[in-house]
Amino acid sequence: MRRPSRVVGAAGQPPDSLSGNRAQRTLPREARRRQLVESTIECIANRGLAETRMADVAAGAGMSVGIVNFHFDSKQALLAETLAFLSDEYLKAWDQARAAAPGDPVSQLEALIRMNFEPGICNPRRIAVWFAFFGAAGSRPTYQATCQRFDDEYLAQLNGLFVEVFGEAGRERARRAAMMLLVLWDGFWQNILLNPDGFDAVECQSVCMAWLRGVLEREAAP
Amino acid sequence: MRRPSRVVGAAGQPPDSLSGNRAQRTLPREARRRQLVESTIECIANRGLAETRMADVAAGAGMSVGIVNFHFDSKQALLAETLAFLSDEYLKAWDQARAAAPGDPVSQLEALIRMNFEPGICNPRRIAVWFAFFGAAGSRPTYQATCQRFDDEYLAQLNGLFVEVFGEAGRERARRAAMMLLVLWDGFWQNILLNPDGFDAVECQSVCMAWLRGVLEREAAP
């Protein structure tokens, strides 16, 4: 666990100093919030959602407990923000993957599959945090809403890509393929979390790719 | 030293009261434990794992708080038992599905797919509870172990069935198909939990079936 490292200037410094590092002393509001959210992610990954204390989060960020409640009205707000942060991170990775890939639907799909098993997105800590929220989502409409909203969006995009592949006549096939792909990601993530010895990201990715090839071949073949 | 909690019971009530929800005074040990586990499942489904109080569980079972700790040494023990109960229930459904189906591997696989989306197994309450435990598994080795042990077993059985289908030469294909099927179930469950409007059990089952048919056709075709 990170030791509390004073982010603000050395304490010896007179508080009324007008020197240039005064700006440092008060980090931008957003930077502080970001630090706290990342500490929250660490804590949840390490100890679980229910075992994450405000004090742990504060200590992990090298701040005092008071400051957490200063930046987030309540623990619930901090957790909601943390989930939003993860969602956003994933959304950005998604958009970036599409933007960086060639425009043809197959390349786009392959890029998304790759993205979903990249270490930055698909690592045990991140997955543990996602599932901590999923576990609470059953009884927390807020979390469920956040997750659902994104799912709808991703499903729609995947659907669009498969429609490009299968054509208008393959609308139903496209829909099912989109569902399959979305579900495969979730399922693999879950198994990477719960059965890390049996599943590793590289193989999971390759199974997804193989599935995609199969789907496309059957399209081409008959 | 504690004072007697109740010197005279709410004994005004006639013993032949019709309020049937009052549990019988004495019941077999296992029956009581079972009642408490089922109340726990209800509570977790309703309020979540972290928000489930011993008092809620007791109230849900129409008992007093003391009796919960009488039958389970601690809240953790109760939760562990609840997960074990769910695991066992699923295992029984699995075995029963296989036993009731014709012996050929395809029938067996179809039976398992059907089982996984049957209302008794795949309903929002049950899934919420499963995911509550998955969410905590990231930080609770006990839960992870319970989940992992079963996963290994199911993966092995699915693998065996697909080997029967694909033959010895298709060992690698069988392995991947087994992983795919396992993962599909998990992924669909997750989406039924998080996006109930977008996914319903019937359609999920049909997508799984379609996937299976596709896998088999490709086996038969070339």
Added chain:
Amino acid sequence: MRRPSRVVGAAGQPPDSLSGNRAQRTLPREARRRQLVESTIECIANRGLAETRMADVAAGAGMSVGIVNFHFDSKQALLAETLAFLSDEYLKAWDQARAAAPGDPVSQLEALIRMNFEPGICNPRRIAVWFAFFGAAGSRPTYQATCQRFDDEYLAQLNGLFVEVFGEAGRERARRAAMMLLVLWDGFWQNILLNPDGFDAVECQSVCMAWLRGVLEREAAP
């Protein structure tokens, strides 16, 4: 810990049996109470007064919890009875020691000193129980009263013996000697309890005897 050994007849036996062992089935009330008191002493010696549970006492006596409350209205009553039992046991040992010794005051005093360090009276378990009650006596007038009443009696008797030795003129000396002896016993007991490595009963007794000899010599000498 003794295992619960059914005192009553084998359960197979018809309850309405009129056979002779029926008398066995229901042990005399006093015998039952005595068993429970002795179990209480064991428990207090092993775990302490505060850590002694009614259930422990019952288990130690091989009975059910219900029977304890049947024989003693409350835990307090059981504890009070236990202290009374110890007091009585000590009183009997005292009287017996005096009765068995020659009538001269010195022999009587020596007999009492010997009695106070006999294994039946002065053993770590008994002492631990005594001090458990002394510790509570500070805040429990009932205990204090029991202890005080006996102390007064013993002090008076010792006083009488020393008056016999010192004569009417030595009334004050007798009073002080009596106090000293009473206090020596208490103090040695305490040290046997708290510092068993530094104090053993045999040496304590011998120091008491030496003190007594000293007192008597000084009487004889000048």
Added chain:
Amino acid sequence: MRRPSRVVGAAGQPPDSLSGNRAQRTLPREARRRQLVESTIECIANRGLAETRMADVAAGAGMSVGIVNFHFDSKQALLAETLAFLSDEYLKAWDQARAAAPGDPVSQLEALIRMNFEPGICNPRRIAVWFAFFGAAGSRPTYQATCQRFDDEYLAQLNGLFVEVFGEAGRERARRAAMMLLVLWDGFWQNILLNPDGFDAVECQSVCMAWLRGVLEREAAP
């Protein structure tokens, strides 16, 4: 997740309130711990060890329950600290008594006797607390260890003083005298606790002094 305990404090009260029994908001860590320990002593004296509740201790110190666990990890830790505090207090009184007295062994011994019956050390409340711990010591090795360690030390010091008096040839007499004195203190304390009507500190002290004079005279006489 817990709801805020108090959204708006009883803030109507002006900060310059005269209710002096309200502790200052922030005080040195040690000062707070000290306050709590002293409240603990009061509680044990009033209600006994087993009947002392954390809430009582907090209330007695004019603080909230939470702060007790903030300064002491558990009730056990608080009690252990309280015993340590008493031990330390006694040790200091002991050392101070010796330091303030003339260097000759007899003066030292007299000073120690006086100290042991001074109101600051030998008062009903303090004694009740000591015996509460002694009573629990039988089943709590921690307490026993604390008591024993000091006893050994005091016995050694007394032994040293009596050796000075009796000379090398009187080693055995010195040892016994040391034991006697230690034991007299304990015994008198016990009787002051249990039989306050029969024993008062002043007379106890005088009996000890008389005993000491007797021991010394016998040394001088023959």
Added chain:
DNA sequence: CATGAATGAGTCTTCATTCAT
């Protein structure tokens, strides 16, 4: 009489939130 499951008030402990400094 005897049993032991059941009851529930009481206790310790935790921790989100507040607020004097």
Added chain:
DNA sequence: AATGAATGAAGACTCATTCAT
């Protein structure tokens, strides 16, 4: 803004006592 001691409601767990069987 920042700190961290302080607050106190809430929850897990204990255990004397009761009572249906």
